[in-house]
Amino acid sequence: MTTDQSKLEAINQALRAQRQLVRQLDDQQASLERQLQGLTGDSAGWAADTDPALGHVLEAFHALLGSLTESLSQGDAAQLLARCAAELLPDTTGAIFVDQAGVEPANRAIAAWRGAELLTDPNALHYECTEDQAAHRLNIEAQGLYLGVVELRPLSPGRALRAREQQTLQMLASAAGLALATHTLRYRLRHRNVRDPLTGLFNRRYAEDTLERELHRAQRHQLPLSVVLIDLDRFEAYNQRHGQNAGDRMLQAMSDLLQHSFRGSDICARAAGQRFLLVLPEAAIRDAIERANDLRRELAKVRVHLRGLHLPAMTVSMGVAGYPEHADSSDDLMAAADAALQLAKHSGGNTCALAEKVPLSPHNE
Ligand SMILES: Nc1nc2c(ncn2[C@@H]2O[C@H](COP(=O)(O)OP(=O)(O)OP(=O)(O)O)[C@@H](O)[C@H]2O)c(=O)[nH]1
Numbered sequence: 001m002t003t004d005q006s007k008l009e010a011i012n013q014a015l016r017a018q019r020q021l022v023r024q025l026d027d028q029q030a031s032l033e034r035q036l037q038g039l040t041g042d043s044a045g046w047a048a049d050t051d052p053a054l055g056h057v058l059e060a061f062h063a064l065l066g067s068l069t070e071s072l073s074q075g076d077a078a079q080l081l082a083r084c085a086a087e088l089l090p091d092t093t094g095a096i097f098v099d100q101a102g103v104e105p106a107n108r109a110i111a112a113w114r115g116a117e118l119l120t121d122p123n124a125l126h127y128e129c130t131e132d133q134a135a136h137r138l139n140i141e142a143q144g145l146y147l148g149v150v151e152l153r154p155l156s157p158g159r160a161l162r163a164r165e166q167q168t169l170q171m172l173a174s175a176a177g178l179a180l181a182t183h184t185l186r187y188r189l190r191h192r193n194v195r196d197p198l199t200g201l202f203n204r205r206y207a208e209d210t211l212e213r214e215l216h217r218a219q220r221h222q223l224p225l226s227v228v229l230i231d232l233d234r235f236e237a238y239n240q241r242h243g244q245n246a247g248d249r250m251l252q253a254m255s256d257l258l259q260h261s262f263r264g265s266d267i268c269a270r271a272a273g274q275r276f277l278l279v280l281p282e283a284a285i286r287d288a289i290e291r292a293n294d295l296r297r298e299l300a301k302v303r304v305h306l307r308g309l310h311l312p313a314m315t316v317s318m319g320v321a322g323y324p325e326h327a328d329s330s331d332d333l334m335a336a337a338d339a340a341l342q343l344a345k346h347s348g349g350n351t352c353a354l355a356e357k358v359p360l361s362p363h364n365e
Helices: 003-023 027-047 054-068 074-088 163-191 204-221 235-242 244-261 285-299 330-346
Strands: 092-098 109-114 117-119 136-142 145-154 225-232 267-272 275-281 316-323 352-354
Touching: 074 092, 074 109, 074 117, 074 145, 074 163, 092 163, 136 163, 145 163, 204 225, 204 267, 204 275, 204 316, 204 330, 225 235, 225 244, 225 285, 225 330, 235 244, 244 267, 244 275, 244 285, 275 285, 285 316, 285 352, 316 330, 330 352
Parallel strands: 316 352
Antiparallel strands: 092 109, 092 145, 109 117, 136 145, 225 275, 225 316, 267 275
């Protein structure tokens, strides 16, 4: 066996280990396995290239795949890829952008290189994912999802990219897809009892259990607590017009916005379909309404980018209810928020409605 063949065998071993991990997933994640098999096919394609100059590329790629079987954060995986790029593409400068929400364009470089140097501050390149003739970009994709971009430019202005560099860029993008998909996969495996697989938000059961607990705490310490039910408006029509994939991306974009807009101690959950639940401990109703309306305004700026098209922004309807004003049990609080949400829907959507006090049920009177 030549050195290159043994490296390729090791690459395939790493991919086999990768697939073992995939097998632990439930049916919902079967699409990921198909994607990984696709990537294995890609790597076999590279194996068919007998050009000896490829040996160096294979060696770095082998090191990369080997480390994918370890638990890597997204940032670590991107750093590793950038280190490979710095070594394999010494006459270039470039960066890896990771998208958090499945919404293009990814605009935060999380790893970068300049020549053979790995940059500790990826933003030192002042990269922006804007149209730029000198930049060569490839999308990072896996599971049919857009995960980010790898971008590079020749160091000498005006130089065209060599065929070998283009090939290496392609390999890096595929490896990045594998690395990022692996990260998502591990995250889902670790959190699957409490997280929604599509969005990574908490699931409804977890949010309701937390609401129960937080409500007891609020009662004990005489603190306020608010819940917000959020529903994307006319989501069925969006799905029908732009496709299920676009709908899924919108749900992911929405969840990303929620995670960035609320405190770590707040609970953001996907309650069902296109419905989200926020539990805001210690938030008085007025604060909750203010934050809900901020979210509504921010959502107006979010647009899914799919197959080269910027899809239209969406709106949400929201219902807000608070302890102690509206109810003092979690069921009643949820019912009050739900009734407020229906009010918001009936008024035409894109609005936030406040609950009315829930009448005491006979057994409470
Ligand atoms: N893409 C995608 N669609 C989903 C998902 N879960 C639920 N849906 C769709 O969401 C749509 C919800 O439709 P409706 O309940 O009528 O809500 P709506 O169209 O937003 O109408 P209003 O709430 O009255 O504005 C249905 O077509 C579901 O198939 C999902 O995970 N991904």
